[in-house]
Amino acid sequence: MKRQISIIVNGISHEILVKSNETLLDVLRNHLHVTSIKAACWQGDCGLCTILFDGVPVKSCLVLAHEADQKNLTTVEGLIMSGKLSKLQEAFIQNGAVQCGFCTSAFLLMGHYLLNQTKSLEREEVEHLLSGIICRCTGYKQIIDSILTVSSDFT
Ligand code: FES
Ligand code: FES
Numbered sequence: 001m002k003r004q005i006s007i008i009v010n011g012i013s014h015e016i017l018v019k020s021n022e023t024l025l026d027v028l029r030n031h032l033h034v035t036s037i038k039a040a041c042w043q044g045d046c047g048l049c050t051i052l053f054d055g056v057p058v059k060s061c062l063v064l065a066h067e068a069d070q071k072n073l074t075t076v077e078g079l080i081m082s083g084k085l086s087k088l089q090e091a092f093i094q095n096g097a098v099q100c101g102f103c104t105s106a107f108l109l110m111g112h113y114l115l116n117q118t119k120s121l122e123r124e125e126v127e128h129l130l131s132g133i134i135c136r137c138t139g140y141k142q143i144i145d146s147i148l149t150v151s152s153d154f155t
Contacts, residue, residue: 005018022064
């Protein structure tokens with residue numbers, strides 16, 4: 001059975017017909033072609049499919065598309081403001097926090113969320129909060145350094 005949903009992705013409204021068992025991950029990648037959202041496990045383990053769902057990080061493979069009806073979704077493209085990378089995106093580049101890049105969108109979105117929650121972050125706290133996302137290039141140090149760099153700009 002199919003159902004019409006209305007979702008806002010990075011400020012743009014979309015009306016989409018979705019199957020009742022279709023995941024938000026599949027709809028974003030396959031219907032809207034937002035391929036910055038990655039996936040490796042499709043069962044909530046890798047965290048690579050993380051997006052912001054009304055501002056809160058969720059693993060989009062664990063959300064049914066119809067649950068996103070009327071919701072505001074943010075992908076990494078939504079972090080760019082007026083054509084400029086965010087401070088966190090710049091920090092990732094400066095710290096060499098991008099290796100193959102497969103995990104980068106998920107870490108940027110989680111980092112963005114953490115910095116919106118609290119400007120003063122401790123390393124252990126960031127390590128713990130990022131533990132649900134896997135980087136197979138073992139780039140965690142540079143990723144955490146980038147988030148802490150932006151955090152220290154606010155303190
Ligand atoms: S694809 Fe969603 S957590 Fe791995
Ligand atoms: S940079 Fe390659 S998986 Fe993280």
